[in-house]
Amino acid sequence: MDNEWLRRWREGRIGFHRDAVHPALAEYWPTLGAVEAGKVLVPLCGKSLDMRWLADRGHPVLGIELARDAVEQFVAEGHGAVSRYRQGVFEVYRQGSVEVWCGDFFHFHVEQALELQAFYDRAALIALPPATRQRYAFHLAQLLPPGARGLLVSLTHGDGPERGPPYSVGADEVERLFASNFELERLTVTPPDERGWREQVWSLVRRGPGREGPNGRIRVASE
Ligand SMILES: C[S@@+](CC[C@H](N)C(=O)[O-])C[C@H]1O[C@@H](n2cnc3c(N)ncnc32)[C@H](O)[C@@H]1O
Secondary structure, rough: OHHHHHHHHHOOOOOOOOEEEEHHHHHHHHHOOOOOEEEEEEEOOOOOOHHHHHHHHOOOOOOOEEEHHHHHHHHOOOOOOOEEEEEEOOEEEEOOOOEEOOOOOOOOOHHHOEEEEEEEEEEOHHHHHHHHHHHHHHHHHHHHOOEEEEEEEEEEEOOOOOOOOOOOOOHHHHHHHHHOOOOEEEEOOOOOOOHHHHHHEEEEEEEEOOOOOOOEEEOOOOO
16 A cells, blocks of 8 residues: 555656645634644645645644655745754654654654644545554544644545545544544535545544543534
């Protein structure tokens, strides 16, 4: 799977990349209540312009991306000086207040994640095959302190659960993956596009250890 991503970037097969900020980010991020100027983790970030949008709103951003081609394109298409340095197995590219850690998300450890206060997942969960998604949700939870808030943009399609990326990840699975560690609220579901794809936008808040209340309490916006 990993080599397939590197190949995709090398060959420019990056249909998932958007030339504009994702509308859900612009609409829902301001409603999340994320700490002002808090550092935002963007797992599996590609060269998403959403990172610049977050940085422009005062958030330091920490993206993690496997493909060096993606990271180099991101900084080449941005403005400002780029510094590069090594952090363990990662090569970090810093431009303004965005740093992109080039390497495998699953190798990023909690000691490296000390200042994180929020996260943004657009097309990260749905990029991963079924067997890896539980590991992703658990790893994400380990990296975030109690109270950290995030936005998750998931997607459903009618091609079956094994078909992807993007994989179809519906509400049942999002709840199963995240509810033990996060308070979840589904904010909206978009109407199907011409391929029958629908995006689901979720707000997540990292639960604290020993927190009271029923694990897995969920509010779900109607479709
Ligand atoms: C579907 S793309 C989404 C990119 C970005 N979030 C966006 O909205 O454009 C998924 C990205 O995850 C990267 N990726 C896949 N597995 C990864 C891993 N284990 N660690 C870090 N990045 C990974 C791929 O190279 C690809 O750029």
